[in-house]
Structure formats: structure tokens, C-alpha cells
Amino acid sequence: MRQRHKQIALILIILLLNLYLRTWKDLSKYYKSMLYTSFINALYYYIFKRNLLWEFTPGDMNWRFLRKIHTFFLSPVLVLLFLSRFPRSFINQVIYTVKWVLASSFAEYILAEKKMIRFKYGWNIIWSGLIYLQMYLFSYFFLKKPVIIWVLSLFSVLFYMTTFKVPVTERLLRGPYFLFIRKKKYPLMDNFKTCIYPYYSYLLQELKRKPC
DSSP: OOHHHHHHHHHHHHHHHHHHHTGGGGHHHHHHHHHHHHHHHHHHHHHTTTSOSEEEOOTTSOHHHHHHHIIIIIHHHHHHHHHHTOOSSHHHHHHHHHHHHHHHHHHHHHHHHTTSEEEOTTOOHHHHHHHHHHHHHHHHHTTTOHHHHHHHHHHHHHHHHHHTTOOOOHHHHHHHHHHHHHHSOOHHHHHHHHHHHHHHHHHHHHHHHSOO
């Protein structure tokens, strides 16, 4: 079976599970967690762009399209599936979350065996299990304590960047916003850039002076 067919089969399985369990009824309740999940996934592809720790194998599919499917559809829909059946009692919540983490990790192990996903730079299924635990817990608590979850997410990103030695490049510091306004000219944006950009330039110069 080609990679394209395998990826399509995975998408259909997740979609059919949501249709069978009628999770769309909970969209209005959990859409914020779904958006948060999509944002974190997109942030991963931006920060780790040239140092991806895991990557879905596109095969004969367009790799950009495949990333967008996983970022903006599969991951948030998987979170919706998790949250829609989340129990109320604490003990059941713990058991439920552990089951989901183990099941998700096992499913990813199968995907790795089928060459549908690749691990790089020391990443393995144990790290994936930790990511699933964070994704499920953060998506749940995001509805209750969004500010705390944003802070924890920031520290989590810094932790993975440090652990897997992701270089802090000039492009990363400038970010997509400054890259965008460099290409298009807007008077108001130019004024804002004139005020803010010197601080970025100074930071970049200091980084370049420091020995690697």
C-alpha cells in the first residue's frame, strides 16, 4: 500500500470515529482547545522547521498538504475525540487519560513500523508518549486555566528546544511577522517596525558575537 493510501486511511479512521461518536455536538464546547492544539502544532513546524523531531512520511503526497491536514484537522479532531468522553470523577479521569496516552503511543508505534512517520535527532516513542500526555492534559486544562497553560506551553517549547539543541537563528528571532512586513510595504507597519526592529537587531548582533 502506498503512503498516500495509508495516510488517507488514517484520516478516515479518525474522521469515522468522530462521526460514530457524534463529537461534532461538542464543537462549541471544545473548539478553543482544538484551536490551541492547532496553534501548538503549527508552532512546532515553525520552530523545528529544519530540525523536525518527528515527521509524517508523505510518499507521493504533497508534504505541505499532509502537514496542514495533521496540524489543522487530525490533531484537533483527536483532541475533540478525547475531550468528548472525558469522565467526571478524578480516578476515572486518570485511568481514562492513561489509556488514551498508551493507545495513542501504541498507534504511533504502528505508524512508525509502517514507515508513515519518522523519528529523528534522538526522538523515540517514549518522547511521543510524553507529547500525547501534554496534548491531552493541556487541551483539557486550557478550558479552565488558559493563561497557566500558555505559560506551561512556553516552558515546554523551551525545554524541547534545549533538550534537542534546536539552534536559535536570525530567522527564528525575527519570526513570520517581521518577514511578512519586509516583503510588503505598509506605512503604519513601517513606523512600527522602525520603533521595534532596533531591539531585534541589537539582540541578533549580541548573539552573533557570542562564541558557539
